[in-house]
Amino acid sequence: MATFKQMSADYEAEQRELKDRAAALQGELDKAQEATVNAEKFMSVVRKYLLSKN
DSSP states (O other), rough: OOOHHHHHHHHHHHHHHHHHHHHHHHHHHHHHHHHHHHHHHHHHHHHHHHHHHO
16 A cells, blocks of 8 residues: 555656646647747738739
């Protein structure tokens, strides 16, 4: 049977892992959002160019 100390240590280790994973996922999300913004800006420039050609 696991002792309280062991269970507490396991819980704390799991919490650290989850916190690290959440930070990594947030970083990936930030990069994806930045890529989306850049794509939207590019498409805006393309639309302006195409409209000016007509």
